[in-house]
Amino acid sequence: MGRDTLPVIALWAFTALLILAHQGTVLTLAFPVLAIAVGFWLYFVNPVRYIGFMWWLWFLSPEVRRLADFGKGGFTPTSLIQVAPLAVTMISGLSLLRYYPVLAQRRGLPIVLTLLGIGYAFVVGVVASGPAAAVYDLANWIYPILIGFHIMVLTRQYPECRETIVNTFIYGMLVMGAYGLVQFFIMPPWDAMWMIGSDMNSQGDPVPLGVRVFSTMNSSGPFAFAMMGAMVLVMAAKHRVRWVAAAFGFFSFALSLVRSTWGGWALAMVIQLAKSSNKVRIRIIVSALVLAGVCVPLLTFGPVAERMQQRLNTLVNLKDDQSYAARNQFYAEFAKKAFTDVTGEGLGATGASTKLSSSNGQLGQYGSFDSGVMNIPFVLGWPGTLMYLSGVLWLIVRAVRISLRMPEDRYVCACLSLTVSIFAMLVFTNSLVGTGGLLLFSSVFSILSAGHWSKLTRLQARNMEVSD
Numbered sequence: 001m002g003r004d005t006l007p008v009i010a011l012w013a014f015t016a017l018l019i020l021a022h023q024g025t026v027l028t029l030a031f032p033v034l035a036i037a038v039g040f041w042l043y044f045v046n047p048v049r050y051i052g053f054m055w056w057l058w059f060l061s062p063e064v065r066r067l068a069d070f071g072k073g074g075f076t077p078t079s080l081i082q083v084a085p086l087a088v089t090m091i092s093g094l095s096l097l098r099y100y101p102v103l104a105q106r107r108g109l110p111i112v113l114t115l116l117g118i119g120y121a122f123v124v125g126v127v128a129s130g131p132a133a134a135v136y137d138l139a140n141w142i143y144p145i146l147i148g149f150h151i152m153v154l155t156r157q158y159p160e161c162r163e164t165i166v167n168t169f170i171y172g173m174l175v176m177g178a179y180g181l182v183q184f185f186i187m188p189p190w191d192a193m194w195m196i197g198s199d200m201n202s203q204g205d206p207v208p209l210g211v212r213v214f215s216t217m218n219s220s221g222p223f224a225f226a227m228m229g230a231m232v233l234v235m236a237a238k239h240r241v242r243w244v245a246a247a248f249g250f251f252s253f254a255l256s257l258v259r260s261t262w263g264g265w266a267l268a269m270v271i272q273l274a275k276s277s278n279k280v281r282i283r284i285i286v287s288a289l290v291l292a293g294v295c296v297p298l299l300t301f302g303p304v305a306e307r308m309q310q311r312l313n314t315l316v317n318l319k320d321d322q323s324y325a326a327r328n329q330f331y332a333e334f335a336k337k338a339f340t341d342v343t344g345e346g347l348g349a350t351g352a353s354t355k356l357s358s359s360n361g362q363l364g365q366y367g368s369f370d371s372g373v374m375n376i377p378f379v380l381g382w383p384g385t386l387m388y389l390s391g392v393l394w395l396i397v398r399a400v401r402i403s404l405r406m407p408e409d410r411y412v413c414a415c416l417s418l419t420v421s422i423f424a425m426l427v428f429t430n431s432l433v434g435t436g437g438l439l440l441f442s443s444v445f446s447i448l449s450a451g452h453w454s455k456l457t458r459l460q461a462r463n464m465e466v467s468d
Contacts, residue, residue, distance in 0.1 A: 003045065004041075004042060004045050004046035004049050005049075007037075007038045007041050007042070008038060008042070008049075008053055011034050011035060011038050014030070014034065015027065015031060015064060018030070018068075018071075019064075019067045019068075019071060021071075022071040023071060024067075024068040024069060024070065024071025024072030024073075025068075025071075025072055027064070027067075027068040027071065027081070028065075028068045028072070028076075028079055028080055028081055029080065031061075031064055031068070031080075031081050031084060032080045032081055032083050032084040032087065035057060035061075035084040035085075035087075035088055036084065036087050036088055036091075038053065038088075039053065039054070039057075039087070039088035039091050040091060043091050043092070043094065047095075047150070047154060047157075048154060048157050048160045048161050048164050049164065050091075050092075051147070051150070051151065051161065051164055051165060051168075052164045052165070052167070052168040053088070054085070054088050054089050054092075054147065055165075055168045055169070055172065056168065056172065057084055057085035057088050057089075058085045058089075058217075058222075058226075058435065058438070059172050059175070059176060059216055059217065059226065060175075060216050061081055061082065061084050061085045062082070062216060062217050062218040063179075063215075063216035063217075064081055065079045065081040065082055066190045066191060066193070066194045067190050068081060069190065069193065069194070069197075070189065070190035070193060074193075075193055075194065075196070075197025075198070077197075077198075082218075086139055086140075086143065089143040089146070089147055089438075090139060090143055090146065092143070092146045092147045092149070092150035093142075093146045095146070095149055095150040095153055096146060096149055099149075099153045102149075102152075102153060107152070107398075107448065107452070109391075109394075110390075110391040110392070110394035110395045110398070111145065111149060111391065111395075112391070113387045113388070113390050113391030113394070114145055114387070114388050114391035114392060114395075115142070115145065115391075116387045117380055117383075117384040117385065117386070117387035117388025117389075117390075117391065118138065118141050118142055118145075118347070118380075118384070118388060120344075120380070120381070120383055120384040120387065121141075121344055121346050121347045121379055121380045121381065121384040122134055122138050122346070122347050123346070124343060124344055124345070124346030124347075124381065124384075125137060125138075125345075125346030125347035125348040125349065125379075126346070126348075127346065128345055128346045128348070128349065129345075129346060129347070129348030129349055130348065132348075133347075133348030133349075134346065134347045134348040136348065136352075137347035137348045137349075137350075137379075138347050140433045140434060141347065141432075141433050141437075143438070144432070144433065144434075144437035144438045144440065144441040144442070145441055147438060147441065147442060148441035148442055148444060148445035149445065151442060151445045151446055151449055152445040152448050152449050152452075154449065155449045155452040155453050155456065156453065156456065158446075158449045158450055158452075158453035159453075161446065161449065162236075162411045162446070162450075165233070165442065165446070166233050166236050166237050166411060167237075167239075169226075169229055169230040169233045169234075170230065170233070170234060170237050170239065170241065170242050170245050171241070171245070172226065172230060173226075173227060173230035173231070173234070173245040173246065173248065173249035174241060174244065174245035174248060174249070175216070176215040176216050176217070176223065176226065176227070176249070176252065177215070177227070177245060177247075177248030177249035177250075177251065177252040177253075178248045178252075179215050179216055180213040180214075180215035180223070180248070180251070180252030180255065180256075181213075181248065181251060181252060181255075183211060183213055183214070183215060184208070184209065184211060184213050184252075184255050185208055185209065186208055187206060187207055187208045187210075187211060191206070191211075192206035192207070193206075195211070200219065202219075203219060203220060212255070212256055212257045212258075213252050213255040213256045213257075214256065215252060217435075220256040220257065220258050221258060221261075221429070221435075222434060222435040223252075223256055224253060224256040224258035224260075224261035225261060225422075225431075225434075225435040225436045225439060226435060226439075227249050227252060227253040227256070227261075228253070228261045228264055228265045228268070228418075228421075228439075229418060229439045230245070230249055231246065231249055231250065231253065231265060232265065232268045232269070232272070232414050232417055232418050233411075233414050233418075234246050234249075234287075235272060235280075235283075235284060235287070235410060235413075235414055236410040236411040236413070236414045243290070246287075246291055247291065250291055253265075260425055260428035260429065261425070263425075264421040264422060264424065264425045265421070267417075267420070267421040267424060268417040268418055268420070268421040269284070269288070269417070271416065271417035271420055271421065272284060272413055272414065272417045273285075275403070275407070275413050275416065275417070276407075276410075276413060277407060277408075280410065280413075339374070339377055341377070341378055341381060342381060342382045343381045343382075343383075344377070344378065344379055344380050344381020344382070344383075344384055344385075345378055345379055345381075346379065346381075347379060349378070349379055350375055350378065350379055373426050373427055375430040376388070376389065376426075376430065376432070392423075392432065395444050395445075395448070396419060396420075396423065396444060398448065399415075399416060399419060399443075399444045399447040399448060400416065400420075402447050402448065402450065402451035403415075403416040403447055405451070405454075406450060406451065406454060409450060411446070411450070412446075412447050412450050414443075415442075415443035415444070415446045415447050416443070416447060418439060418440065418443045419440055419443045419444050419447070422436050422439060422440040422443075423440065
């Protein structure tokens with residue numbers, strides 16, 4: 001057992017012991033401290049393994065929080081445990097300080113543009129919404145870029161990064177997919193307590209067969225993003241467990257009832273088919289048929305079929321779809337304000353960060369914001385949007401060009417399809433922040449890392465030929 005593995009195992013073992021001992025208060029205090037300590041340890045000892053650990057924290061921390069609350073005997077509106085994944089991800093910001101000369105290189109210029117756009121909105125946000133809300137929102141906007149930059153500077157370890165990320169998502173899909181079925185059919189009391197306490201009406205009812213599956217994560221949206229990523233990356237995996245994981249993942253992904261990620265996944269698979277060689281295309285089609293053969297009969301059974309049928313009907317009968325009507329109304333009423341606000345409202349104006357700027361700790365006026373297309377200009381303003389989107393589009397165009405030169409790398413192909421599909425989902429939500437942003441920027445920078453690694457490998461081979 002390596003010295004980079006022992007602290008991780010110790011953290012999860014200690015967490016499990018405190019859960020079994022119903023020591024919720026101790027767990028609430030100890031988990032974030034220990035997770036951050038392990039995060040720092042891995043960042044310096046094994047920066048590749050650190051990436052996998054960071055993803056596992058996003059996958060499992062919400063469930064740890066619910067179990068801690070259950071151990072304490074009551075729901076708590078805020079918990080230190082939810083700080084753990086964000087804080088550990090922000091550790092990757094050290095790479096920005098350690099490898100800052102990369103920002104002066106051609107490959108670093110788009111990153112500078114995105115950071116300048118976010119920096120502008122942060123200054124506006126501090127004035128408009130207050131430092132607390134602006135700092136919290138800054139973390140949500142910036143951590144996907146920081147982890148992406150960290151992946152890019154590990155170019156020489158690209159094969160290890162690729163293997164770590166794929167393994168993390170496959171085993172993550174196995175764990176979260178299996179638990180998602182437990183949640184749907186049984187509804188553990190700690191999950192029910194969380195749903196009631198946090199007033200999560202959009203997640204269905206806290207009873208068996210009544211919930212929109214969110215598994216070990218905070219809600220069905222981030223969970224569906226994680227499952228979407230795993231179900232695309234499964235095509236780049238080689239271990240046998242991937243098919244069991246894919247079956248559990250597909251079933252739970254379907255029961256999350258998040259239509260935007262259903263569409264995103266379908267688009268990602270179409271892109272993979274279009275970009276792959278004939279041999280890989282056949283493999284994808286066969287895999288899809290096997291998966292459909294296993295899962296579709298189960299999804300057409302009893303109460304599961306009723307939930308699925310209701311949700312699928314909304315895709316056809318849009319006039320009866322309340323969320324579609326609400327989104328249409330939101331676009332019609334808010335578009336002018338979003339696109340004509342030249343200076344922008346700044347970071348902290350939308351989403352969960354509005355709790356920190358409101359006097360009663362409740363979501364503010366724009367706490368629920370259903371469109372990334374309008375969220376970006378509304379928050380960043382014209383100057384911030386111009387810099388931020390220029391940087392993001394520059395990165396994506398560069399990733400597309402590199403991926404076209406690397407058709408044999410299935411991981412690059414999967415990353416490209418994820419990048420394009422998540423970017424397209426901006427119509428429904430701001431997919432450039434949170435779990436979606438983490439997935440998108442990880443994918444983009446993985447492709448850039450792959451391209452640079454391929455160039456270094458060819459150069460090394462050429463030098464060896466010359467020396468021989």
